[in-house]
Structure formats: C-alpha cells, structure tokens
Amino acid sequence: MKRVFTDQDGNILGSHDLDIGITAAVYTAQGHEGVREFLLSDEVVPSASRDRETGVFSFARLDPDFIANYVEPVPASITGTQAKLTLLEAGKYQEVVDTISAIPDPNLQMAAELKFNAATWYRNEPLFNDIGEAVGLTPEQIDDLFRAASKK
Amino acid sequence: MADFAPFTTNAADRRLPILSEISNGMQCGPADRRLMNGLWWRIETELRNLILGAGINPTDADMAQIYQAVVGIHRQTQSVTITVPGDYPTLQACLDALSHRIIPTPVDVTISLGAGDHIVNESTPDIILQHPFGIRISIVGQPLLSAFPTFADVDNASAPPVETALRAKFPTRIVMTGQVRAGIYMRAGVIRSIENILFIGDGTVGQHGLLIGEWQGELGMGGTAVRQCWFHRCGNTGLRLNFGSFIYGYRLGFTHNVVGGFIVANKSGAQVLDKLISARNGGTGVDVLDSSFLEVVNGTFESRRNTGVGLGVTGNSQFQGEGATGITIANNTGYGIAALSRGLAKTKSLTGGGNGVNDVFTDHGSYVEMQTNVGTISMSPAANTIGNRNSYNAVS
Numbered sequence: 001m002k003r004v005f006t007d008q009d010g011n012i013l014g015s016h017d018l019d020i021g022i023t024a025a026v027y028t029a030q031g032h033e034g035v036r037e038f039l040l041s042d043e044v045v046p047s048a049s050r051d052r053e054t055g056v057f058s059f060a061r062l063d064p065d066f067i068a069n070y071v072e073p074v075p076a077s078i079t080g081t082q083a084k085l086t087l088l089e090a091g092k093y094q095e096v097v098d099t100i101s102a103i104p105d106p107n108l109q110m111a112a113e114l115k116f117n118a119a120t121w122y123r124n125e126p127l128f129n130d131i132g133e134a135v136g137l138t139p140e141q142i143d144d145l146f147r148a149a150s151k152k
Numbered sequence: 153m154a155d156f157a158p159f160t161t162n163a164a165d166r167r168l169p170i171l172s173e174i175s176n177g178m179q180c181g182p183a184d185r186r187l188m189n190g191l192w193w194r195i196e197t198e199l200r201n202l203i204l205g206a207g208i209n210p211t212d213a214d215m216a217q218i219y220q221a222v223v224g225i226h227r228q229t230q231s232v233t234i235t236v237p238g239d240y241p242t243l244q245a246c247l248d249a250l251s252h253r254i255i256p257t258p259v260d261v262t263i264s265l266g267a268g269d270h271i272v273n274e275s276t277p278d279i280i281l282q283h284p285f286g287i288r289i290s291i292v293g294q295p296l297l298s299a300f301p302t303f304a305d306v307d308n309a310s311a312p313p314v315e316t317a318l319r320a321k322f323p324t325r326i327v328m329t330g331q332v333r334a335g336i337y338m339r340a341g342v343i344r345s346i347e348n349i350l351f352i353g354d355g356t357v358g359q360h361g362l363l364i365g366e367w368q369g370e371l372g373m374g375g376t377a378v379r380q381c382w383f384h385r386c387g388n389t390g391l392r393l394n395f396g397s398f399i400y401g402y403r404l405g406f407t408h409n410v411v412g413g414f415i416v417a418n419k420s421g422a423q424v425l426d427k428l429i430s431a432r433n434g435g436t437g438v439d440v441l442d443s444s445f446l447e448v449v450n451g452t453f454e455s456r457r458n459t460g461v462g463l464g465v466t467g468n469s470q471f472q473g474e475g476a477t478g479i480t481i482a483n484n485t486g487y488g489i490a491a492l493s494r495g496l497a498k499t500k501s502l503t504g505g506g507n508g509v510n511d512v513f514t515d516h517g518s519y520v521e522m523q524t525n526v527g528t529i530s531m532s533p534a535a536n537t538i539g540n541r542n543s544y545n546a547v548s
Contacts, residue, residue, distance in 0.1 A: 011509040014533040015540055022537055030510075030530040047541075048492055048515050050466050055411055055435050057461045057486050059509055060540075 001073075002045050008034025010067050012060035015045045018150070037151075038062065039073050074123055074143045075150040082149040083121045090145060095135040121146075195219075228253050228288075231260040236270070243270060243291070243326075243336075244279050255285035265293045265349065267323035274330040281338040281374075291336075293324025293348035300380055300403045303429055303454050303480075311385050311408040314432070315352060318382055318407075322350035326361075328386070329354045334363035335386075338374040338397075345377040352384050355410055359387035365394035367417070373397060384408055390433075393420035393444075406430040406437070413437050413458070416444040416469075426451035435460040437484065440469040440495075449475035461486035462507060465495035465518070473499045474523065482506050491518035491543070498522075504529045514543040521546045 003020070005013040005027050013027040013035065024035040048060040087093040100116055103109040115127055123146050132142045199218060203210055210218070240246035246263055255261055272279060283289060298321050305321075306314045319325065326335040326349055335351040337360075351361030361383035364374040375398040382405040383390025390406040392415040393399060401424035406413030413430035414437070416422050421444065428448050430437035437455030440446045441464065453476050455462035462481035465471045471489075473479050480503040481488040488507035491497050495518040503526040504511030512531040514520050518540075522529065525547065533539025535547040 007509065012532065012540075013510070014537075016533060016537065017539075020538060022534060022539075026534045026537075027532075030534075031528065032530070045541075048487070048490060048513055050439075050441070050464060050490070050492060055415070055439060055460075057436065057464060057490050059487070060513070060515065 002040050002042055004038040004040050004045055004062070006036050006038065006062055006067075007032045008036075010062040010064060012046060012048075012062070015040075023151075036067075038067075038070060039075075072147055074146050076124070077120050077122045078146055078149040080117065080119050080121055082152045083145075085152055086145050086149040089148075092135055092137070096131055099131055099134045192219075226252055226254050228255045228259050228261060231258075231262075233262040233264050235264045235266060237266055242276070244277055247279070247281065247283070250283060250289065253285065255288040257288065259288060260344070261289045263289065263291045265291060265324045265326075267294045269325045269327040269352075272326060272328045272332050272335055274332060276332075278333055279326075279336045281336060281343050281376075282341045283343070284341070286341045286343040289343055290345045290347065291343070291349070292345070293322065293350075295323075295348060296321050296380060297323060300427060301382065301405055301429070303431055303456060306405070306407045306429070306431055307457065309432065309457075311355075311432075314407050315384055318350050318352075318384055322348070322382060324348055325350045325352055327352045328359050328361075329356070331356055331358055333358065334360040336362050338362070338364040338376065339366075340373055342374070343376040345379055346381060347377075347379040348381070350382045350384065351386065351390065353386035353409070355385050355408075356387040357410075360392050361386045361390045361409075363389075363392050363394075364397040364399070364420075365418075367392075367394050375399060377402070378404060381405075382407070383413070386410065389413070389415050390430075391415070392417065393422060394418050396420060398422065401425065401428070403427045404429070406433060408432050408434070410434040411436075412439050412460070413455075415439045415441070416446050417441050419443045421445040423447045423449060424451070424453075425449055428453045430455045430462075431457050433458045433460070436464050436486070437462045437481075439464040439466075440471055441466045443468045445470050445472070447472040447475065448479070451476060452478045452480070454480045455484065456480060456482050458484045458486070460484065461490045462488045463497070464490045464492075465497045466490070466492045468494045469496070471495075471497040471499075473497070473502075476500055478526075479503070481511065484508065487511075487513040489513070489520060490515075491520050492516055494518055496520075500524060501526055502529060503527060512545055513540075514545050515540040516543065517541060518543045519546070520544075521548075523548055 002015045004015040016022050024037050027035045046060045050057050100112045236243050236246050305317050308314050328335050353359040373396040377400045379402040385408045388411045390409040390413050395418040397420045399422045403426050412435040413433040437458040462484040478501045479499050483506035486508045488504050488511035491514045493516045498521045500523045502522050510532045511529045512520050531545045
C-alpha cells in the first residue's frame, strides 16, 4: 500500500510507503494547490512514462473518474497508540474505557481490556463494533476513526 | 614467388617499414614481407601487362615511378583547405572527391563552407559523413558575425523571428526542406569537427539537423566535435546520437525543433562545454535515454519553454551537471527534469520554476542529486525522502 499525494488536477506529487512520515503539508509547502491524499495498492499507482516511438513524456496522473469515486480504504490494522489518540481527539476515549469497565462478565471484561491495550488494533475484531455501538458509533464511523488513526 | 605464403605468423618475416616506404604510402606497421611481395607482384604484373599490351616497353625505373604515382594520387601529403562552393559546388561533391583519399597524420583537411545557404532537399542526396581518415577532416562554416546566441536572443514563440535572429549571427547555414533524413548524416566513423554552422529545417516530419547513426537497423558509433552550431526547426530532432555514438560539444543551441532539441540515445555519450541552450522545442529540450550519458561542464545549461520535458534522463542513463556553472530548467510544459527508470541526474546551481507539475520528477528507482539550488525547486518525491518506487531526490 502506498500513500499517494496529488495536486488539484490529479497529478502525482509523490507516492510513499505508509511508514514514511510525510504529509500533504510537505507538498503544499512546495506551492501545489489542492493537495489530496490517497491510499493505493502498489500496482495501481500511476507512473510517469516516456513513449519510445514519439519521445513524449506523460505525467503520472490519477484518472478523474477514479478520483471522483475514490473511497479511502479502511486500514486493516492500526497501532494501539494511534487508536487511543484518535479516540481521545474524538472525545470518545473515556466513554470507551467506562464501557469496558461496565462489562458485567469479568472474563469478557478482561478480554476487552487486553484487546484495548494491545499493540495492534485489527478492524475485523468484533469487539470494536460492540463497544462502538455502546458509545454511539456506527460501523462507518468506526471505519473513519481507523482511517484517521492510520495517519497519526 | 615460389615461397609466397600469405598470412604467415612467423615473426621473422615481419619488419618495421623503412622511411622511404612510409613516405610512399606504406604505414601499416610491421609487414609480412612475403605477403607484401606477393601483393606487389600481382599489382606489378597487371600494370606491366597493361603497358606491354599497349606496345610500350618500360624499364624498372619507369615502373617504380608508376607505382609511386598510383599511391600519390590517393594520398594527401600536406594540409589543405577546400572551399565549398569554391573548389566543389556542394559539400557532398567535396566529400565524394575526398572519399578515396589517404589523409595521414598530421595532415589536416579543412572543408570551408562558404557563407550562405547550403541546400539539402528531396532532390539532393543525403550528405553522408563516413571516411576512414575522417579524424583528419573538419567541416567549418564561416566565423559567427557576433557572439553565440543567448536564450534571450531566441526566446520567441514564433519560429521565423528566431530564424532571422540566428541567420544574423551564422553566415553559414545548412538548410533542409521537405522529407530529408538530416542536414548531415554521420555513420560508423569519426570526423574531426563540425563548426560554425546553423542547421535550419522547415518542420517536415523526419528531419534531423545532425544525425549520427540511425535508430534502427544500423550500427552507429560515429563521433565528432560539434562547435558553435545551432539547430532550428528540424522536423524531428536538432541533434541525435544513436547506438554508441559520441560528441564533444562546445556551444550548442536548439530551438523550435518539432520532436526534441538534443537526444542522446542507445549507449551514446556527449560532453558539452560553455553553453547548451534548448528552448521552445516541440518536445523534450534534452533527452538522455537508454544507458546514455551527457555531461555539461564549465558552462551553463538552459532548457526552457519546451513543450515537453526540459531534461529527460531515462533507462539507466546519466546526466552529469556537477561541473556546470549554472543550470536553468524552467517554464517547460512537462516536468523540468524527469528521471525515470533508474535515471541518474546531478545538478549544480539549479534554477527551476514554471515547469509542469514539478521541477524535478523522479520515478522507478531513479536518483537526482541537487547541489546549491537557486530558489525553490518543487520535486517529487519530496526532498531527501524515499518515494515514487524507491526513488530519491537528494538536496544539499
């Protein structure tokens, strides 16, 4: 997976591995307007190219239809730190802690605490939907929290 | 000749040529005595039979004079300047006349192209440079009437005014009209230099100003020094090197060429000193591709206002600009510098701005190293950050 930045016309400004600490602000600072960020699998990131027959170079550019219909994928996992920081910023951290504390079955409560304090949070863990529902979050909102967390 | 045995490897049968032999045209180094004797015997026999058949009975001394005359008429014994159109009406006629000449070091042959337009069109044969003693041949136009053009002199979106400005500086022009391959086409060999010539095309598809080696179906490996030459409005490329060709350039300019200004392709190499200007070309200003190499040293490099990329470095190729005194790649419609597919570029004092999307775009394992940039240079990936499929723009 790559983090891809484009200008307002969809021209690629840079594509980076997710663990490279770079944000849209870096490309905005270069003077580009309307910088957007996309998460794309490696094989679909467009390349600049040179046509051997004509010698014409083409820009690396995302297709406008792709941009129009783009839905940012939900990361399969995030770190526990990213998750908790995001909950904190969303004003949900204490609610989640209280919800876990209120689980009546001690074994389930212990399991929830272990998962809450795990180094990695997996989106396909059913607990998140259960806890999320208890604190008033829909699955789609939880997806958004995972997306936001992945950028921290 | 009973002991005649060609291709002997017996070292005792070889010796260095004596001075009188060298002065008479034998400079091939240690000779196989019996082979040479055999060859001369055949030539002598043919000549003698010819003469005897004519009813003449020559002495041995007469025959020696005949042999010397045969060599002498093909041998250039002193440096000479040949004028075109004075001594020969066209450059091709002059080259044809030189085609059988032996031009030993240190003899130099200078073809002095006169002022005016030397026409290449569909009814004239290609001017083809290929001579076994080409390293002794220079093609020299008349001295420029004023200083070599600057970017400001040629910065006009319209080609005709640029041509007018260039004509005012270059008295000698090679002018192409219609579907011709090149103003000068070089193949498989070396020419000492091409100097002080303005190459002008009319934009017809396929025209090159100077073409060294074909792109397909031919061995390249031609080389020359190109000094103070300008390439304007060629239908294809101003100057193109193919397949292991090479030039040493000094003050080169390219404007309004349809496909590109200057292309170094297919393991070719070029070094340009003092000035390299490529502007307002229809495609790429300067394109280095397929394991080729271009160096700009002790001078400036400007690639500006081209419709395509300012400088392309692709396919394991390298641009070396660390020795330049200043590089300006600006206002190109495409990227300023595009280093793709393991391209490597090194710049010094790079000025950008106004290029399409980015001043520098590096992709697919390429690397651009920039020393002491002038002003802000936009680049992808961001400076000193890995991105675009393991590419890197190093800024220091």
